Amino acid sequence: MSRNQALFERAQQTIPGGVNSPVRAFRSVGGTPRFIERAHGPYFWDADGQRYIDYIGSWGPMIVGHVHPEVLEAVQRVLVDGFSFGAPTEAEVEIAEEICKLMPSIEQVRMVSSGTEATMSALRLARGFTNRSRIVKFEGCYHGHADSLLVKAGSGLLTFGNPTSAGVPVDIAKHTTVLEYNNVEALEEAFKAFGNEIASVIVEPVAGNMNLVRATPEFLQALRRLTSEYGAVLIFDEVMCGFRVALGGAQQVYGITPDLTCLGKVIGGGMPAAAFGGRRDIMAHLAPLGGVYQAGTLSGNPIAVAAGLKTLELIQAPGFYDKLARQTARLVSGLTEAARAAKVPFAADSIGGMFGLYFTDAIPRSFAEISHCNVPRFNAFFHKMLDAGVYFAPSAYEAGFVSSAHDDAVIDTTVEIARKAFAALNA
Numbered sequence: 431m432s433r434n435q436a437l438f439e440r441a442q443q444t445i446p447g448g449v450n451s452p453v454r455a456f457r458s459v460g461g462t463p464r465f466i467e468r469a470h471g472p473y474f475w476d477a478d479g480q481r482y483i484d485y486i487g488s489w490g491p492m493i494v495g496h497v498h499p500e501v502l503e504a505v506q507r508v509l510v511d512g513f514s515f516g517a518p519t520e521a522e523v524e525i526a527e528e529i530c531k532l533m534p535s536i537e538q539v540r541m542v543s544s545g546t547e548a549t550m551s552a553l554r555l556a557r558g559f560t561n562r563s564r565i566v567k568f569e570g571c572y573h574g575h576a577d578s579l580l581v582k583a584g585s586g587l588l589t590f591g592n593p594t595s596a597g598v599p600v601d602i603a604k605h606t607t608v609l610e611y612n613n614v615e616a617l618e619e620a621f622k623a624f625g626n627e628i629a630s631v632i633v634e635p636v637a638g639n640m641n642l643v644r645a646t647p648e649f650l651q652a653l654r655r656l657t658s659e660y661g662a663v664l665i666f667d668e669v670m671c672g673f674r675v676a677l678g679g680a681q682q683v684y685g686i687t688p689d690l691t692c693l694g695k696v697i698g699g700g701m702p703a704a705a706f707g708g709r710r711d712i713m714a715h716l717a718p719l720g721g722v723y724q725a726g727t728l729s730g731n732p733i734a735v736a737a738g739l740k741t742l743e744l745i746q747a748p749g750f751y752d753k754l755a756r757q758t759a760r761l762v763s764g765l766t767e768a769a770r771a772a773k774v775p776f777a778a779d780s781i782g783g784m785f786g787l788y789f790t791d792a793i794p795r796s797f798a799e800i801s802h803c804n805v806p807r808f809n810a811f812f813h814k815m816l817d818a819g820v821y822f823a824p825s826a827y828e829a830g831f832v833s834s835a836h837d838d839a840v841i842d843t844t845v846e847i848a849r850k851a852f853a854a855l856n857a
């Protein structure tokens with residue numbers, strides 16, 4: 431038995447499903463999850479010593495590659511001074527200033543430890559600010575696992591949302607309305623019907639949790655216009671796309687200013703750090719200034735902040751995002767060409783250092799379109815790539831990530847391996 435298999439069996443004795451986050455269990459692709467022992471640059475190694483080119487990058491954070499020497503040094507430097515104080519530090523002020531500088535829509539920011547905390551807190555703040563309860567989200571967007579956000583659409587626009595998870599009370603889900611992504615008409619209809627009840631609309635301005643799906647500019651413009659008109663708080667959940675699609679996030683790419691922004695992943699550089707921030711007049715409602723309670727024992731943790739600050743410094747190197755986008759585009763066009771040569775229906779897209787692979791003819795624009803992708807084909811492709819040392823996200827519904835450590839040789843090796851994998855799909 432391989433060490434991966436042995437570890438997976440052992441893990442299942444004491445950890446539900448053997449994993450601490452469900453997608454890691456390989457349920458949608460089948461097979462045995464790889465237990466990772468170490469990582470470096472664009473690679474990680476599993477418990478059997480197999481090396482993989484890593485295209486998940488911890489689901490986004492590892493934008494400068496694993497164990498970047500400068501991030502390592504920054505973490506080592508602060509480690510000896512203490513792990514956590516439960517009192518403010520200068521580095522927290524520095525990371526707040528840095529975030530506000532890089533995303534001008536953010537006038538004030540509060541650090542938390544996970545993206546889930548960021549979105550949950552931002553929603554509470556929006557509700558406290560507006561004195562309204564209803565929130566609007568979009569099908570296929572993921573905003574962490576707070577109760578209000580584990581909700582799917584009811585049968586009609588005016589019906590209540592339904593929980594997508596056991597344990598979420600119907601009484602909580604009913605305050606969440608779920609609409610179709612990129613559907614301006616449905617949005618207008620919803621605002622016309624109950625716009626004055628909406629506390630907040632939360633959206634991934636580049637969706638990365640139903641595979642990669644870009645918002646259309648018209649959709650985000652309509653969102654901005656309608657939320658302003660009805661006094662609802664527009665929250666951009668940039669936990670994934672912030673500092674990933676561009677230095678200034680999706681809000682820079684689309685030129686749209688949200689009221690609040692949620693950040694995570696890249697801002698911790700692989701350590702547990704996330705944040706939410708935005709308009710000063712809204713942030714002033716947070717405790718200790720205002721009546722919306724929010725707190726965290728490890729919020730602004732000095733080790734996480736050190737890793738985040740150094741990562742934010744590295745991504746500001748001149749040309750960083752041009753190069754990252756170029757490498758990601760090189761991967762995507764290489765894969766597309768390889769699939770075409772093998773006559774496999776396939777499309778791919780990328781924006782900054784984020785990409786989507788779709789086993790279908792055209793790039794999808796909604797969750798419904800994503801659902802038309804050929805999942806068994808993706809799963810077969812995934813395993814062929816994995817066996818040959820390329821680790822893509824273990825689900826057809828996840829985006830992929832490239833780091834600045836993925837150089838031409840790494841990308842070209844990936845494409846060569848994919849050429850054989852695509853050909854084998856049609857064999």
Ligand SMILES: *Cc1c(COP(=O)(O)O)cnc(C)c1O
Nearest residue numbers: 544545546572573574667669670
């Ligand atoms: C990952 C993610 C979250 C949740 O972040 P966690 O740190 O996993 O809690 C929220 N929103 C988006 C868009 C994400 O990609």
